[in-house]
Amino acid sequence: MASLRRSRPGEQTLQSRVRAKGQALVTTPVLILGIPLDFFLFGLTLLGVAIFHRHTLWIALTGLAATIAYKLMFTGFATGPGLLGLTLHLGHEWVTLTNLFLLLMGFALLSAHFEKSGIPDEMPALLPNDWRGPVVLLGIVFVLSSFLDNIAAALIGGTVARHVFRGKVHIGYLAAIVAASNAGGAGSVIGDTTTTMMWIAGVNPLSVVEAYVAAGTALLVFAVPASIQQHNFAPIVKDAPRGLRIEWVRVGIVAAILIAALAANISANVYFPDLLHRLPLLGLTIWAVLLLTAPIRRPDWKLMPSTFKGTIFLLALVVIASLMPVERLPAATWQTALGLGLVSAGFDNIPLTALALNQGGYDWGFLAYAVGFGGSMMWFGSSAGVALTNMFPEGKSVYLWLRFGWPVPVAYLIGFFALLTLVGWNPDPIR
Template sequence: MKSNVLRCCRGLGMGLAGLGLSGAAMAAEGPALAGIPLDFVLFALTLLGVALFHDHTLKVGLVGLVTISLYKLVFTGFHAGPGLAGMAAHFAHEWVTLANLFLLLMGFALLARHFEKTRIPVVLPRYLPDDWKGAFVLLVMVFVISSFLDNIAAALIGGAMAHSLFRARVHVGYLAAIVAASNAGGSGSVVGDTTTTMMWIAGVSPLAVVEAFVGAGVALVLFGIPAARVQHAHSPILRHAHEHTHVDLPRVGIVALILAAAVVVNVVVNVHFPARADSFPFLGVAVWAAILITAGIRRPDWEVLPETFMGTIFLLSLVSCASMMPVEKLPAASWQTAFGLGFVSAVFDNIPLTALALKQGGYDWGFLAYAVGFGGSMLWFGSSAGVALSNMFPEAKSVGNWLRHGWFVPVAYVIGFGAMVLLVGWHPAGELKGAVAAH
């Protein structure tokens, strides 16, 4: 860390260069520090605070939101205009996105608990091979689960299965692989990761992010096999676990109904009533309608909501901060920018980075989904899945151990991204609703 504020801000500005930022490109109308508009400096300091103070993320996020809001009020104004009127108009425009995200994050927390209680995660390991290939198949399971379930839940499910199957002796490199598998699996699905869900809410087609599975699949093989071999050498798999457990089929139906409600309502609204998509949080309401309708069949775990609420408010504070950034000062999006975002995502939360990219527009969304989704796996605190799993296995809370034993994750990220460039090609989309043209 730099020894004074100016050098710190310079360093953060260079880190955000992974987003394609440069001093010349960000010539601001308001105050600037070392050529960097103060909007971005305040935002970067907020993200740095989140990265450094893991036990106080909500406070850091809210302080950042208040600070940036006051700065915009006094100095630069908002996209919709200056002063309080500009702020009111800005959040009047953003409220549907924020409401959808709030309802989905809260609802998906209940969805994840429903899936855990289907007992499918307990039954699946009985079909695993009893050598290193079993450890690899477990990572594939986490990858698949994350494609339709939140990646945090997928990582925790994978960690719980690993704890049981390997007699609580889980190698740090394998923990890194579980996080990487959960993030990679969610990158190609709009219901598998908060970042891809944000893209979906913003108008990105689910098919546009599916191409992320090309890079994610290549990466899974590249990090999964060495991680599985390391784990097998560290502690072989335990055979015949949970042989007499049965699946709760009604809960399976509930999970399917909630996911179907989200997909069907989003398709209907965006295809048949696109003009009304920005007027009401249809997607989030559909998910909650399915949850409440099925509550009489199997009781949701309402107890998870208070903690989920705090985490959701934190994420919404960061998304709100990102929505106020002057993204028109950013250079045009490119695959190089998206590639750099993966490394930035390993240090800073990928939610606000995604919000910035969505506001700017012009990305190939599959590339962005892979980069911000999988890139955070390179460090234990680079993704919410990594933080959650590290709370279960405290020995993973070491950057040195994570990099030393999980070296195959950044290697897999680079090669997987290269595979996307060669096999899929960069095909940027047009501007989304609410995007600001970059200059």
């Protein structure tokens, strides 16, 4: 998870001076059919990722370089022109970016600890021996994500799936695991980056609980067809090896990491909220526990090179998204919230959430579900999806994700309108 970073007074003064001095240098963006060129650069980057999914890292880095070069030469940044404007912009984003980096890298090691604990090997005996087994596993991921980070829930689900299906996990089921992790965190202020941002910004945690009406409905919709896909592709193997022993030391390490992250998140939000804006506290907490427990059980460091590549890819897309000129949004209506969810499939939901919070006037339960679950429709639409496809590289295909993960967008729409019908749109006043 990450936190919404607020500017310190000194920074605001500096930014005001830069804007004043550089106003003449920051020009109107180049428009194509009335759309800023920035969006076309981002769109071309996402298109390249979709088509050439074996070269996603270099495509993302090329798109980032092209976007930065364009803004340096022509339009400048929201924080000012030139390299100083870029530096100030990155100064705003560094906490979020560092948290994402540390979380993605750290949870890969956590997943390895969990996998070596022996618990995944025991799971076949606990899950039903037909298509209902994958359904139960998705339900477990959903519940875990309500109080854990959705990245951790997705990786734990992927680790268990790799064992119970003997490494043959269908891409449609991968999409379902990501969707379950994002849905489970949608109604909890400690379950997802976007809901944590809302909490930090002053939204009542009870205001987002209604998102579970939509998220629970969506789970019922996508879980069954995705599980049938998985059962037909590779059913659960029930004959677990004999003589298995659970390594409780590794289980304790996993529990310590998750409890420490949860405690740090709650404590900082309640007692030291400004600390979350200044330091990547959650990521540092996870790595502190990982390093402290390393003498007891050595982490699987050989995972780091491949995880690093996937993490840099995600961060490149996040930085590009933060550079887009999205200062003006349509009026806060349920139609806008529905659209933001669709956009979040390819556009990072962190800046979208920040803009919505600045604008005000949303029903925060709707927004939490939309931007939280909407990213599940694309493998790179959420950090949980990127983390899981680091574990299953075959999932890094937009075509296959959409072809076999079709229950997820269907579930998004059904869940949204279930919330609209059963609860109704009740926005907070413009803040």
